[in-house]
Amino acid sequence: MTTVMETTGLQATGLVKHFGTTAALDGFDLSVAAGEIAGLIGHNGAGKTTFARVTAGLLSPDAGQVRVAGMDVAQSPARVRPLLGLAPQELALYPTATARENLYLFAGLYGLRRREARQRIGQVVDALVLGGVLGRRVRDLSGGQQRRLQAATAMLHRPRVLLLDEPTVGADPVTRDALLAAVRAVAAEGAAVVYTTHYLPELDTLNATLAVADHGRVVARGDRAALLATLPRGAAGDPPPTLDDLYRRLVSA
């Protein structure tokens, strides 16, 4: 029987991806429901970015399957891609084009016609506080503005699954607040969000569930509070365990 989550969110099962002799993904399982923000954390090289690239159809898995809204990414790429939004870890914008030109390109690539694109760009620009920079070339924007613009290009088409790979790297607090608020809004509209980060307090702000990746697989998954409850209690008067404590315990085990 097919569950609601299997037809609306994201399900990755048994993903394996090798680069030479290195297993970037080694039985990676992750399910994210519609409307859920899953915080994906782990060491560099734990498989987070490879997972995002496989999910976006940029890499073929050696084994396993990713389903988006019930459709297999490998079998139905043309049907899945319109449902995905990807903001990769590295900046991927056209530096000689203006912010507006970048936004209109991605709006067009996702099939938004001119009027719809204008309306949607207005909404996303407001949400990410980019109104003052639309006419400036990307290379002249600050790092934080570029980060917000990149996220905006991934959110324009109201994706059903949004993959954000370390979107706040190098971002100032204002940029971070704007981004996190926009991510919450996207999830509230029903998108399944995979949010990769090394800044664990962001996951509290996002009220995200947690997925901890290590050596190419997810070693812990669930509600933050429930996972924190699995940690041993300190002596009376000690501060309660934090996500940092949980992370250190899981990935160093």
Next chain:
Amino acid sequence: MSRLPVVRLAAEVRHQTTLLARDPGPMIGYLVMGLLLITVTRPLYIALDRLGAAPAAAGTDQAAAGMAVMFSLFALKIGAAHLLNERTWHTWDRLRSSPASFGEILAGKSVPILIAVLGQQALLFGVSAAAFGLHPAAGWPALAACALAWSACVLLLGVGASTLARTPAQLSAAGDIFALLTTVLGGALVPVALLPGWLRAIAPASPGYWALAAYHGALTGSASQLGRPLAMLGVFALVGVGVAALIGAGQSGRLRPGARARAARGPA
């Protein structure tokens, strides 16, 4: 029928046109250099014609056709550099993860570049007609057909080259060598009849040779002489497409049938 491919293609064409327009210097440079060289080499080719040394390459016709071939090849580097930029800017992956197909992406990027190369050739031949009395014996439509075929060939070879190069420096060096080799072997600078025997023997391996043959046919012969050269340009264009499809699609790592089958089988 869904209009979505049209919307995507229009967005990509508009964007690529913007990127080209942002940096017009190289294209203008190649145009000015072409016009200068037509002006200074024309007397040489007229003298050669009088000597009967290279009967197929007469005066203004040779100067204009030769420079059109040479500088469209240099302009090719501009197009290839734009494609390479997609990789260095990491935008190629964004395009690939979008709903646009490989063909749509390539078409969207290629159309503005094709128009730019065509415009360059139109100006070279137009100025030659206005200033030096160039007149295509087979008619302007025949000359336009040759320019279109050659521009498309050049563009598709550039697409192939951009998939082979890893860095802008590699592309620039390889592009210069390829452009010069193709130009020299094709007879764009020195008419093929005056090349050493061993170079004459391998000249048909150059797409420039067939471009010159097509242009000479349009300028001094009749439309019936264009069939073979245009067909050969089509063959070279297919080589460019083949390289792009094999290497470009392979590098892109897009989901391939073999990989799908492996994934469906599960871990070994």
